Amino acid sequence: MRFWLIKSEPYKYSWDQLEKDGIAFWDGVRNYQARNNLAAMQNGDLCLFYHSNEGKEVVGIARVTGTAKPDPTADVATWVGVDVAPHRRLKKPVGLARIKSEPSLAQMGLLRQGRLSVVEVSREEFDIIVALSEQ
DNA sequence: GCCAACGTTGGC
DNA sequence: GCCAACGTTGGC
Numbered sequence: 001m002r003f004w005l006i007k008s009e010p011y012k013y014s015w016d017q018l019e020k021d022g023i024a025f026w027d028g029v030r031n032y033q034a035r036n037n038l039a040a041m042q043n044g045d046l047c048l049f050y051h052s053n054e055g056k057e058v059v060g061i062a063r064v065t066g067t068a069k070p071d072p073t074a075d076v077a078t079w080v081g082v083d084v085a086p087h088r089r090l091k092k093p094v095g096l097a098r099i100k101s102e103p104s105l106a107q108m109g110l111l112r113q114g115r116l117s118v119v120e121v122s123r124e125e126f127d128i129i130v131a132l133s134e135q
Numbered sequence: 136g137c138c139a140a141c142g143t144t145g146g147c
Numbered sequence: 148g149c150c151a152a153c154g155t156t157g158g159c
Contacts, residue, residue, distance in 0.1 A: 009157090031142075031156095052157060096158080115141060115156045 003126040004037065005048040005110055006062065006084070007117045015049050015059045019086045027071040027081030034118040039068045041082050048121060048129055050110070057093035058129055062086060090133035104128055 006026060008014070018024050029035055045064040051057055068080040099105050105128060109119035121129075 007157090033142095056158075113141085114139095114158075117156085 001042065002040070002045050003047070003121040003123055004041065004045060004064075005050055005058070005108075005119045005121050007050045007052045009053045010051045010055055014051065015086070015089065018049070018060075018062065018084070019089070023065065023083055023085045025069075025081050026084050027073050027079075029071070029081065029117060030074075030079060031117065033113075034116055035079060037118040037120060038080050038082055040120075041068060043067060046087060046126065047084060048126065051093075052117075055093070056096040058090060058099075058133070059093045060086060060089045061130075090130070092133050092135070094129050094132045098132060099129070102128065102132070 013024065026038070029038060041064045043064060043066055047062040047064065048058045049060040049062045051059055062084040063086075065083045065085050068082050070077055071079040071081040073079075096110075099108065100111065105111070105125055108121065108125050109116065110121075113119065
């Protein structure tokens with residue numbers, strides 16, 4: 001099982017909306033690296049749910065349900081999406097500044113490749129974020 | 136609103 | 148195949 005971080009601007013699709021919907025098809029990704037990450041996701045993988053622009057914080061954990069499917073919003077078959085469901089909300093959001101200030105998180109894809117909307121996260125990094133959210 | 140980082144496009 | 152121009156993302 002692998003761990004990921006997925007980004008969304010809250011005004012486009014927020015964690016609250018995911019909780020309301022119960023499930024969401026994560027689509028609209030038009031970056032090859034992000035696409036490859038989506039395609040590598042397996043049923044049960046966990047994703048840190050990050051609000052970009054507004055908030056700039058990890059707010060919850062989403063769970064991948066199923067595997068990648070063609071993205072119907074794309075005009076070519078190259079692009080895929082996955083279904084995600086809310087797993088649980090973090091007790092306290094973990095902000096970008098906090099992540100940056102944590103030396104053990106300096107290698108996170110989120111920091112090294114800020115513009116990538118779907119990034120893999122190591123188990124260690126995942127655990128550290130969760131621990132920070134409970135402080 | 137600005138700008139850095141980075142991906143994509145297209146001319147050569 | 149190189150590189151300049153341009154577009155997008157996202158932090159500040």
